[in-house]
Amino acid sequence: MYEIETRPQKPSAKKIIFAGLLFAFTLITSSVILLLYPFASKEKVSYFKGDHPILFMGKQAGNAYIEGKTIYLPLTFLQEFVDEAIIFDEHSQSIIIATTNKVVQLPSESSSYYVNEKPVKLDFSVVKQIEGNRYLAIEPLLAFYPITYSILSDTGAVWVKKNGETFAAGKVQEKDIREELLRLRTKASLDSPYTATVSPKENVFIEQEKEDYYFIRKEDGRAGYLKKKYIKKGERKEIAISLEEAKNTVPKMEGPIQLTWEAVYTKNPNTSSIPKMADVNVISPTWFELADGKGAIKNLGSKDYAKWAKKQGYQIWGLFSNAFDPELTHEAFGSFETRQNMIRQLLHFSQLYELNGINLDIENVNPEDGPFITQFVREATPYFHDAGLVVSMDITFISSSGNWSAFYERDKLARIADYMVVMAYDEHWGSSQVAGSVASLPWVEKNLKLLLEVVPNEKLILGVPLYTRLWEQKSNGDVSSKALSMGKVKEWLSQNKITPVYDPVSGQNYAEHYSEKDKVTYKVWLEDEISLTKRAELAKKYHLAGVASWSRYFADETAWSALTLTNKEAAKK
Secondary structure (H helix, E strand, O other), X not given: OOOOOOOOOOOOHHHHHHHHHHHHHHHHHHHHHHHHOOOOOOOEOOOOOOOOEEEEOOEEEEEOEEEOOEEEEEHHHHHHHOOOOOEEEOOOOEEEEEXXXXXXXXXXXXXXXXXXXXXEEOOOOOEEEEOOEEEEEHHHHOOOOOEEEEEOOOOOOEEEEEOXXXXXXXXXXXXXXXXXXXXXXXOOOOOOOEEEEOOOOOEEEEEEEEOOEEEEEOOOOOEEEEEHHHEEEEEEEEOOOOOOOOOOOOOOOOOOEEEEEEOOOOOOOOHHHOOOOOOOOEEEEXXXXXXXXXXXXXXXXXXXXXXXXXXXXXXXXXXXXXXXXXXXXXXXXOOHHHHHHHHHHHXXXXXXXXXXXXXXXXXXXXXXXXXXXXXXXXXHHHHHHHOOOEEEEEEOOOOOOHHHHHXXXXXXXXXXXXXXXXXXXXXXXXXXXXXXOOOOHHHHHHHHHHHOOOOOHHHEEEEEEOOEEEEEEEOOOOEEEEEEOHHHHHHHHHHOOOOOEEEOOOOEEEEEEEEOOOOEEEEEEOOOHHHHHHHHHHHHHOOOOEXXXXXXXXXXXXXXXXOOOOOHHHHHO
């Protein structure tokens, strides 16, 4: 009898090894497939939020308001993306736009607006307030800014485009592709949610690329990432919008500017006593001053002086100051109507005295009122230019002094005005408790370099002092000073038989005298041919537009030749 084997047979070792290898291969292959070809997400998300989304520079930038056929854009959008200088004036309840050649007032809930004070009538309100937010009709804006717009089908989005924007055209491949592969993803990955789906042969815009994906936009405004291999890239197109160019009616200055201020406090000087000022080509009399908070201007102008200046060949840039009164300045410069009142008066004076320019001398202003000053210059310049007037603005060096420095928005002012005149003096004020130079040369150059970081050199005029301070220092330490003209300082030196010596620290001649009679030490840092020549050399070194001197009254005959910016050797020939 045969023995029956009841134990199960063991599989061969070869079979076990083969099965293990097959399992491992299947596992690895599956992992690779899952890694390389992840499951496409089926989650769909909305691309836009809210009604009438604004599409700008590839992103949603708020929402528009549409009433009938009129599209309104939020003021906040316009300020952030179109022009930060668009403001809302509380007093007149108007939006104010100031371009290089136009001042536009758009009153709230009115179908009329004003361009350089001339009314324009519309069939709809230009400004609306909705739930506390202000909106401006887009149609009037097209005349002032290089923008265009379109309303997109399906989504109702308002696509705002600006001049110079570029778009690359694209077209979805014609071959049959699964729908999930033609979905626009929120990230450059198939496992991210999608916003929309494109179709074969569909025209799209290519805005960006990331690795093997394009960020594309449909014609309805929705966008997302799509594999590059499904898109055929076309030509790049540029938005081109042309606006009416501003006519430059301001006469260009020939050569460097050499300006001197004429200080007029109560009456104008006797012109027959004013000596010839060699190389001076601009004179700026201090004729106009803010008189009250409503914008009235005190006028000390003189037709006789104006005729004399013209006969001498000088341009006349009438100076307008804010009386250096921060309270009056806040009132008068704080509203559109009062600013317009001042502008109208200055235009009238410019015609009356046949001015060539306006010099704005705004000082001692509360720092928070600085934007009012910038807005005044922004609104005044188009009118002044239209009248053929050069616009110059006096500023100080950059410092921490609030009312005397911090309020100036120098970078913005430099973009608006024709010239910026830096009053490069009073390093040591008259009331200083430490005797020192009015403007030492190292101090001037150091601060000039800082200023040139925000003001272009071709627009900057260097202000120079023609006065010096005679300091009196008592034995108890008390210090006082008085301003002297160049001639008076020379008289003082002569009377006391003093010969000044050169001070390398200040870059000026320096004199000191102790008076036994007065028990006082006198100190003076001179403004003379040496210091003025060095200031002119600074202006030439940094290729500035010119120099301006305060004031003609303090000068002697040596000042003008020392301050010349022309080549002296060439001038002799």
